Amino acid sequence: MTHRKKCRIWWPDKLARVEPSSDLLLFGWYMTCGSSVDAVVATAVPMLKISACFPRCEDLKEMLHFANGKMPLQLQETSAFAILGQCVADPYADSELVDQNKNLLSGSKFKQQQCIGPAQNFSLKDKNLDSMDGQCHEKSCAGAASDYNHRRWKCGCKALEGLIEHHTNSSIRSGNWIQLLYRSKRMLGEESKVIPELHHIHLNGDTIAACDAHVLIYDQPSYGRNHLSLSSWGFSLQVRSPSKKPNWINDLQKKPFLDLDSVILALNCSNAASVLLDHRIGIVNPVIHFFCKPILVVFIEMVWHFVAVIVASISSITYLFLQFFYNYLSRRSQTFFFVLEKMFQNTWKNVHIRSCQILYWPIFLQDTSFSSQSNIEYAHKAALQKHFNWSSVGVDVMLGIVFGVLLLINADAIWLKILAVVHYMTDNALRSGCVWLMGVPAGFKLNTELAELLGMISLNAVQIFSTLWSFMSTSLRYIIEGLALSGIVFGLTVPAALCIDLLKLATLHVTTLHWLISFLYSQQLQALASLWRLFRGRKWNPLRERLDSYDYTVEQHVVGSLFFTPFLLLLPTTSVFYIFFTILRTMITFVCILIEIMISVLHAVPYAEILLWFTRRSRFPSGIWFESISVPSMYSHADYGQSDEGSETLLSLLHSNYATIGQVIGPHYSKTFHGVASSFGKSLAYGFLSGQRIPSTLHTNLPPSLPWIRIGFREYWTLCRSSMLSGRL
Incomplete structure (x- = not known):
């Protein structure tokens, strides 16, 4: 049939x-x-x-x-x-x-x-x-x-x-x-x-x-x-297909x-x-078609050519300044450049991203061939990518200008507020806390000698920080003005990243004390675990990553017993100091992570797509x-x-179904936070209990860092002008 x-x-x-x-x-x-x-x-x-x-x-x-x-x-x-x-x-x-x-x-x-x-x-x-x-x-x-x-x-x-x-x-x-x-x-x-x-x-x-x-x-x-x-x-x-497909699926694939x-x-x-x-x-x-062209269209094209020349000139001047500073830093000592990059790691990364976004805008706006634009779906997605780049930079710069202006207007009030907060944290939190730990904290009887040793080391570190802060407090106003200027020039994400780096530098003494106490705490835990395995006749095999039986001698058992008792009795004293500095370090890390999330959200928000979704949902x-x-x-x-x-x-x-607002912005956030480990909370809890390294960042995916552009001044000016002309309506 x-x-x-x-x-x-x-x-x-x-x-x-x-x-x-x-x-x-x-x-x-x-x-x-x-x-x-x-x-x-x-x-x-x-x-x-x-x-x-x-x-x-x-x-x-x-x-x-x-x-x-x-x-x-x-x-x-x-x-x-x-x-x-x-x-x-x-x-x-x-x-x-x-x-x-x-x-x-x-x-x-x-x-x-x-x-x-x-x-x-x-x-x-x-x-x-x-x-x-x-x-x-x-x-x-x-x-x-x-x-x-x-x-x-x-x-x-x-x-x-x-x-x-x-x-x-x-x-x-x-x-x-x-x-x-x-x-x-x-x-x-x-x-x-x-x-x-x-x-x-x-x-x-x-x-x-x-x-x-x-x-x-x-x-x-x-x-x-x-x-x-x-x-x-x-x-x-991506749907995982079963190992054996039904017969009706095979028939559909054949016919x-x-x-x-x-x-x-x-x-x-x-x-x-x-x-x-x-x-x-x-x-x-x-x-005939040329001479019959409306005069208004000709006038608009002439104005657009003039605007293209102005924009190309401004972009070329910005290009010269960025190239000058980049070459100046590159010619400095490699050791100095490396230390500076490590100290201001977050700031350097965001400045590099923003500089590349500013320098690469004519390349992003370059007109593609008609064969790539003939598919409207591809052309729409390419246009959305272009809109995402300029809208992200534009909104970030506007927020940075508002932030910088407010910071400059209230610089004196902010300066006094920061001095008061630092004085309160140094005197009431660190000094009083260390003195409290050297006594009988919460009624716990600690080892006096070890508590005094750890307390004196902590107090000396706090005193050194206070001395340095007395010299740096006079320069705090210039730091605030630098934050404001960085926001006006580069946008809000750069001063936010600079705040993370400055906060880490300002709390370097707390980080150092936490590292020292956590090292003692983790070593005591590992020693107690090894001695406990000695008493049980077990030994950790690092090659096979398992516990094996082992026959210890009498001398080894005696030495293990002599070490086990002082380690166990000194553990509460070390634990109290470790918990105190871990709480301080966790608070600092929590503030840094909040700022990092804000930076990632500012980079990931598709402002142009949200605006288009409200005005023209058929684009989605x-x-x-x-x-x-x-x-x-x-x-x-x-x-x-x-x-x-x-x-x-x-x-x-x-007819077409249209995406919801969650489906539009969801892929951007999932791409940004894809690098965040699902076991971040587990790693944080394990590091807190074992004295190991506590994660201090979420490792979010920022926009890809493009290679630094190196072309001539005239060539860059021509590229900017042609990009403006190709992008006219």
């Missing part, structure tokens, strides 16, 4: 809104998959206009070749941009079409010797394309217009005079061609649309009249407005019914193909769905000479 052919016609909504006054020539892509055929219509042009604009067949062939070359390679490998067929505007004006419909119903397929004539599918994959050059010759369009409505082939296709007539036989015998009919307008909801109906198709040399036709009306994707996508926005779902990925790609490229075709057809006299598609339309026809099939055994036409509207 042979299955009926399924023909899906993807029809642009803009063609369904206007009722044509003449017959149209359809341009688009053919895609066959099993027993189904997909005809993606990109645009439709009146036949007489094609004959007038392309007097020679070489011109039309060159235009199709040019348009197909601008398409993505994936689409070129799947299908070629070609002439799909014709659409008859008024079938009632010609009574011969009714007779042709009746002839077609005598059999679903018949040999093409009955058809002598029209319809060339200008597919670049047609093996007979090269042999057509010898058949091409120029003809007058007047002759074509004179008997255009008087000739018709037996299959129902109108005979086309001029350049298309010479390629008809090859297309019908071995190519693809589709014949559509226009009916009167139908009301779909509140709008009236003109819906085409399938008359017959030529598929690989066979004429098929009885097939299941499905017309799908889609809103043609265009740059800056909308596009279509099958996957969820921003998420690449694919619909290659929807290729169809969606063609739909996203349909507007680019339509623009290319309209552009080639519209260029009749470029000189998340899957598609079809709305089936059941509209009673005003005319029966008998009006066209068709019976119920002919084509069954379905009608659907293609």
Whole structure:
């Protein structure tokens, strides 16, 4: 039993809104998959206009070749941009079409010797394309217009005079061609649309009249407005397939019914193909077109050139300053440069990121080739990436300016507040805490000698810090002004990173004391664990990472007993000091992590995408769905000479689901915090209890650090100017 052919016609909504006054020539892509055929219509042009604009067949062939070359390679490998067929505007004006419909119903397929004539599918994959050059010759369009409505082939296709007539036989015998009919307008909801109906198709040399036709009306994707996508926005779902697939999955893979990925790609490229075709057809006299250009457009272009020169000059001056400071630091001593980078690690990283973002902006805005922009989905994602870069820098700089101005206005108050906080932490927290630990803290009896030793070391370190702070306090105002200026120049993330580095430098004495006490604490724990294994007759095997049995001597047991007792009795004293300094270090680390999270959030927030989501949600598609339309026809099939055994036409509207605000911003945050270990809390707890290293950062993923750009001043100025001109609207 042979299955009926399924023909899906993807029809642009803009063609369904206007009722044509003449017959149209359809341009688009053919895609066959099993027993189904997909005809993606990109645009439709009146036949007489094609004959007038392309007097020679070489011109039309060159235009199709040019348009197909601008398409993505994936689409070129799947299908070629070609002439799909014709659409008859008024079938009632010609009574011969009714007779042709009746002839077609005598059999679903018949040999093409009955058809002598029209319809060339200008597919670049047609093996007979090269042999057509010898058949091409120029003809007058007047002759074509004179008997255009008087000739018709037996299959129902109108005979086309001029350049298309010479390629008809090859297309019908071995190519693809589709014949559509226009009916009167139908009301779909509140709008009236003109819906085409399938008359017959030529598929690989066979004429098929009885097939299941499905017309799908889609809103043609265009740059800056909308596009279509099958996957969820921003998420690449990877489903782990089972080891053994069910039989029905294997059957679907063997007999694919619909290659929807290729169809969606063609739909996203349909507007680019339509623009290319309209552009080639519209260029009749470029000189007249230039002089007829509106004066306002010329004035805007002149102003835009002037703005491009100004922006390029300012960017080039900034480029010179950044290059000067970078080369100055690079020429310094390598040891000094290394120490400076380690001391201000967070600041250096954020300054480098911001400098590269400032220097690379003309490269980000460089206009790409039309082949990459022809796919609206790719063009939209590339545009969002550009918008993400400039919006992130712009918002960060504006916040930095506000932060810097407020800091400069309140510099005296902030200076006094910092002095008071440092004095309080030094006297009330550190000195009083160390003295409290040297006595009887919370009623615990500690080892007096060890407590006094650790307390005196801590007090001396605090006194050294107080002495240094008395000298540095006079320079604190200049540090505050430096923070404000860094925020005004580089944005809020740079002074925030500088605060982390300054906080670590200001609490270096606490970090050093915590490292010393934690080293003693961890060594005591390891010694007690080793001695406990000695008493049990076990020994840790570091090669196999396991506990093995071991026979210790009597002398080893005696020495172990002598060491075990003092280590165990001194552990409470060391533990009290360790807990005290660990709490202080954890508070400092917690503040640094909060600032780090704020920096990561500022880098990751997609400000432009959030604004676009509120204004134009169609830029964020998340899957598609079809709305089936059941509209009673005003005319029966008998009006066209068709019976119920002919084509069954379905009608659907293609719609897109839109991503939520969480789906839009979620991938950015997941990418930023992807490097954060899921066991961060476990590592923190283990380090706190065992005296090992406590993690002091989340290791978030900041924007990638680009290599430092090194080109000439004039070349950079030219690059900035060309980027501004290529990015004009």
